[in-house]
Amino acid sequence: MERIYFDYxxxxxxxxxxxxxxxxxxxxxxxxxxxxxxxAQINKKAIDDAREEIAKYIGAKANEIYFTSGGTEADNWxxxxxxxxxxxxxxxxxxxxxxxxxVLHTCEYLEKNGYEVTYLDVDEYGSINIDDLKNAIKxxxxxxxxxxxxxxxxxxxxxxxxxxxAKEHKIIFHTDAVQAIGQVKIDVAxxxxxxxxxxxxxxxxxxxxxxxxxxxxxRIAPLIHGGAQERGRRGGTENVAGIIGLAKAMxxxxxxxxxxxxxxxxxxxxxxxxxxxxxxxxxxxxxxTKRLANNVNISFExxxxxxxxxxxxxxxxxxxxxxxxxxxxLDPSHVLLSIGLPHEKAHGSIRLTLGEASTxxxxxxxxxxxxxxVKRMRDMxxxxxxxxxxxxx
Ligand SMILES: *Cc1c(COP(=O)(O)O)cnc(C)c1O
Numbered sequence: 201m202e203r204i205y206f207d208y209x210x211x212x213x214x215x216x217x218x219x220x221x222x223x224x225x226x227x228x229x230x231x232x233x234x235x236x237x238x239x240a241q242i243n244k245k246a247i248d249d250a251r252e253e254i255a256k257y258i259g260a261k262a263n264e265i266y267f268t269s270g271g272t273e274a275d276n277w278x279x280x281x282x283x284x285x286x287x288x289x290x291x292x293x294x295x296x297x298x299x300x301x302x303v304l305h306t307c308e309y310l311e312k313n314g315y316e317v318t319y320l321d322v323d324e325y326g327s328i329n330i331d332d333l334k335n336a337i338k339x340x341x342x343x344x345x346x347x348x349x350x351x352x353x354x355x356x357x358x359x360x361x362x363x364x365x366a367k368e369h370k371i372i373f374h375t376d377a378v379q380a381i382g383q384v385k386i387d388v389a390x391x392x393x394x395x396x397x398x399x400x401x402x403x404x405x406x407x408x409x410x411x412x413x414x415x416x417x418x419r420i421a422p423l424i425h426g427g428a429q430e431r432g433r434r435g436g437t438e439n440v441a442g443i444i445g446l447a448k449a450m451x452x453x454x455x456x457x458x459x460x461x462x463x464x465x466x467x468x469x470x471x472x473x474x475x476x477x478x479x480x481x482x483x484x485x486x487x488x489t490k491r492l493a494n495n496v497n498i499s500f501e502x503x504x505x506x507x508x509x510x511x512x513x514x515x516x517x518x519x520x521x522x523x524x525x526x527x528x529x530l531d532p533s534h535v536l537l538s539i540g541l542p543h544e545k546a547h548g549s550i551r552l553t554l555g556e557a558s559t560x561x562x563x564x565x566x567x568x569x570x571x572x573x574v575k576r577m578r579d580m581x582x583x584x585x586x587x588x589x590x591x592x593x
Contacts, residue, residue, distance in 0.1 A: 201516040204562045208402075208494055209351050209379060209553035210520055214445070215404045221448040222406065225441035233438050234427065243440050250447035254411060257454050258377075258396060259387035266412045266430045267443055271378040273423070274397035274412035275302035275345075277434070278374040281420035282343045282395075283310050290340030296320045296328050296357075297538040299347050300376055302397075304534070307345075316340070325487040326355035326539050333362060337369055344373045348380035348396075352535040352551055353486030354495025356384060363392030372418060378402055378410075382453035383461060383492050394418055400442065404555075405449030409442030460556050464493040467554050467563050471496050474567040479574050485536060485549060494554040499541060502584035503548040503577050511573045512550075517566055520551045544583075 231240030233247055251262040268274045283293065295307055297319045307317045318336045320328045328346060344366050349356045359375060366373035374395035377386060382403045388396055395418070399410035414420055414433075426435020476482055481501035500508070505521040512519055521533075532546035541549070552566070578584040 202565065203516045203518070204565060205518045206552040206554060206558070206562070206566065207518050207520045208555035208558075209551065211401050211407065212404045212555055213557075214406060215449070215452055217452060218405055218445045218448045222441040222445040225444050229440070233440060234429065243438075247438055247440060247443050250443045253447040254450050255413075257381075257386070257450050258398075258413060259389045260396075260413050261416065263431070264413050264416055266414060266434055267438060267446075268410045268412050268434065269408055269439070270401070270410040271300070271376065271397050271399035272302040272410075274399070274410050275300065275376055276306050277412050277420070277423040278395045278397060278414075279303065279306045279310065279343065279345055281423055282372055282374070282418075283315055284421040285419050286342040290338075290342045291315045292318070292338050292340040293343045293345065294318045294320065294333065294336050294341060295345045296322060296347070298322050298326055298350055298352075298355075298535040299345070300351055300378070303345055303347070303376055320346075322355075322538050324540050325490070326350055326353050326485075326535065327357060327487065327490070328362075330358060330361050330365065333365055337365075337371065341369070341371050344371055346373075346375060348375045348377040348386070349384065349492050350486070350535060351379045352533055353497045353539065354379075354492035354553075355487045356380070356490045356492065359393070360391050366394070367392045379492060381450075382457065383464075383494065385457070388413060388415070395420075400446040400449050403449045403453040406442050406445040409439050409446045411446070461493045464554050464556060464558065467558055467560065468493060468496055470560070471552060471554075471563050471566065472498075474563070475570060478567065478571045482574075483545075485539065485541070494558075496552040496554075497549060498552075499536075499545045499549040500574055501545065501548060502581045502587065503574055505548050505550050507577060508548075508550055508573065511577070512570070515569050515573070517569065520553070521549060 229242050231243050233244040251265045255262045255265050311317050320332050322328055346357055346362055348359055363373055372394045375393055376397045378399050381398045394415045396413040401407040422433050424435050429435055472484055475498055483499045485497040509521055532543050536546035536549055
């Protein structure tokens, strides 16, 4: 059976070039970058080059790039590190209701430790309102953390405007750009972004390696204490192969980026139009245009999303019902509830996310199979039967 992977927002396969770039750092270049002999210094140089390469793609400088174990650690560090070092200045943090759990759960943890957090509402498309942000600012506000683009519904936040407001008020602005990398052009200087999280495995790189960019001059407390690695700010022997893989993945994802985004957007539009045309009682979640090139999120009335995923899986199609982290729990997605979906509609939603390896033929296959699966589920649904009966009377 043909297997179709439409869950690129959850993770991506590594590219061969990425693996090839990493291989020597598992074998001959095995030295500890902190050692002084040559086989170790090769690695130190390789890490410095990687830092340079990664910085280039987000408009940062090499010495503003800090390696972490991934997006989750970068988010944790940004928020806890700024909260701790600024506690004499204030204890208030502003974020949004639709952040990734790496941000939300970190904020909830800080709330238990004496910090105050404002979770901004989002509109029906999943975007925060700039006036709400301005109104939320207090003399005690030390950090604004708002994601660049949402992982479930693909909505791109008004990052430049947020950056402007943060700058005017001299508040540090952190953005989780894990999903945005490779899909939108990011320039931390132009967009007034003080801190940014990214991870390799969402852009065809290895799992377990990411970056926190921290603008020069910003003070941040360490999250991981230990050796003097990462200029004394993040202890632990460097994940050398991972770092090399991340740099390679950044390079490859940014090659021909405009063309790739255009191609993936065309597949996205084909998928959205096809689904909405062939399946009644279906609605697109997220913003129609200010959305990631690869994201499709649709609610189907009278359908249970998890069962839909299982039936899709039986047909060889891998999709998701929201963020991978919430799958397995019965609570509907906090993102879908925040954009105003009632519980039953949130439960009937699926996310299909594309990658540069996705094809028109795959989209056609999904468009061919999905309507029959949804129909089969509705035919078994007592709610749908009720609905049809009411319409008849
Ligand atoms: C995947 C993801 C993360 C977590 O990154 P990991 O490297 O898997 O820890 C954080 N934020 C967003 C928006 C994500 O999509």
